[in-house]
Amino acid sequence: MNQREAFRRAADTVRERANLQPTIGLVLGSGLGGLADKLLNRTVVPYADIPGWPLSTVHGHQGNLVIGELEGRVVAAQQGRAHFYEGYSLAQVTFPIRVMKELGIGTVMLTNAAGGVNPAYQVGDLMLLEDHISIPGMVGANPLMGPNDDELGERFVGVAQAYDRRLRRRALEVARQHDIPLHSGVYFGLSGPSFETPAEIRMIRTLGGDTVGMSTVHEALVARHGGMRVMACSGVTNVAIDAVDTDLETNHLEVLEAAEIIVPRLTNILKGVLRNFPT
Ligand code: HPA
Numbered sequence: 302m303n304q305r306e307a308f309r310r311a312a313d314t315v316r317e318r319a320n321l322q323p324t325i326g327l328v329l330g331s332g333l334g335g336l337a338d339k340l341l342n343r344t345v346v347p348y349a350d351i352p353g354w355p356l357s358t359v360h361g362h363q364g365n366l367v368i369g370e371l372e373g374r375v376v377a378a379q380q381g382r383a384h385f386y387e388g389y390s391l392a393q394v395t396f397p398i399r400v401m402k403e404l405g406i407g408t409v410m411l412t413n414a415a416g417g418v419n420p421a422y423q424v425g426d427l428m429l430l431e432d433h434i435s436i437p438g439m440v441g442a443n444p445l446m447g448p449n450d451d452e453l454g455e456r457f458v459g460v461a462q463a464y465d466r467r468l469r470r471r472a473l474e475v476a477r478q479h480d481i482p483l484h485s486g487v488y489f490g491l492s493g494p495s496f497e498t499p500a501e502i503r504m505i506r507t508l509g510g511d512t513v514g515m516s517t518v519h520e521a522l523v524a525r526h527g528g529m530r531v532m533a534c535s536g537v538t539n540v541a542i543d544a545v546d547t548d549l550e551t552n553h554l555e556v557l558e559a560a561e562i563i564v565p566r567l568t569n570i571l572k573g574v575l576r577n578f579p580t
Contacts, residue, residue: 304392304399304450307353311396312403314351315377319344319368323377324408325575326401326529330516331359331414331553332560333536334380336568340369354400355383355393360553366397372575377401384515385437386494391444395523399453408468408530410574411520412567414556415512415535416496418505419486422537425562427570428484428512429472430464430533435490435518442492444519445526454526463525467579468532475573481566486511488535490518496551502541513541534570536563 321342329336337343346366348354357364363380370376379397383389401409415428422428437443449456469485476483489510491497497505497513505513512535524531538559542549 305452308396308399308403311351311353311400315346315366315368315400315404318346321368321370321375323368323375323404323406325374325376326406326409327376327378327571328382328409328411328520329378329380330382330412332557333412333414333564333567334363335564336571337365337367337378337380339568340367340371340376340378343367343369353396355389355396357381357383358387359384360557372572374575374578377404377406382516385442385492385519386515391442391519395444395519398520398523399527402527402529406529408532409520409524410571411517411531411533413514413517413533413535414538414560415488415514416539416541416551417537418489418502418513418541419484419511422484422511422540424537424540424559426482426484426537427476427563427566428486428535428537429469430488430517430535431469431485432464433488433490433518433521434508434510437490437492438518438522444523454528458522458526460522460525463521463531465530465532468530468574471574471577471579472532472534472570475570478573479569481569483570484511488517488533489513491515497541499543499545502543506543512537532574534567536560536567538563
């Protein structure tokens with residue numbers, strides 16, 4: 302079976318379960334899956350039921366594709382995602398994005414839990430990605446490597462406008478209306494799973510990263526390859542540690558705890574964008 306047939310088979314399985322035709326895809330990161338509970342007329346499809354779909358092994362990722370309505374739009378929401386550090390190939394990590402495209406989805410909204418590198422960022426703040434730096438993508442772990450299927454997208458993809466300007470503008474308007482702290486900045490993508498050393502954090506800051514995390518960039522590249530519009534948002538779950546003489550240590554529990562503050566904020570932003578969706 303070629304790749305495209307695998308995407309189609311997965312999409313057919315989803316279509317057999319859900320009557321609604323989604324137009325927008327949501328990817329909900331660590332601890333952020335609760336947002337899918339807000340969807341109306343929901344159909345829940347466990348990842349395990351979808352052929353080829355990678356299962357997330359990480360705590361805080363429920364592992365369902367939830368299809369339902371939010372602000373009158375039909376959304377397919379991924380409760381959790383698979384990561385490169387779990388041992389999946391980048392083709393597996395980005396398989397769900399290809400399936401979303403196959404389902405007829407034209408816009409994806411990616412979310413992630415991230416460390417705050419910009420000293421102005423606080424736990425609970427949100428950051429809209431206006432751009433990213435992908436260290437894996439630059440050094441040989443780019444999901445678009447390998448033979449290119451011209452039916453899916455072009456060999457060489459321009460990513461100067463990876464994160465849709467109109468969606469960003471709309472998100473910033475919504476944040477202003479709701480008094481939600483939403484920054485715009487650069488997401489620094491790494492493979493993980495170890496968190497960063499303080500020297501790495503200082504390097505990331507010097508290189509222009511505002512948040513740091515272990516996801517999102519691969520999905521954004523594949524979505525752009527497929528011609529989808531992309532919006533992405535980090536929730537700052539912890540402030541990155543930039544000095545060694547400290548008792549502090551980043552841990553996954555603080556990431557999940559902070560996600561509880563972030564979910565209602567992110568929900569408001571996403572709902573506001575969907576309500577007044579820019580064409
Ligand atoms: N670093 C990398 N990934 C993360 C972090 C972090 O500090 N917090 C949440 N995801």
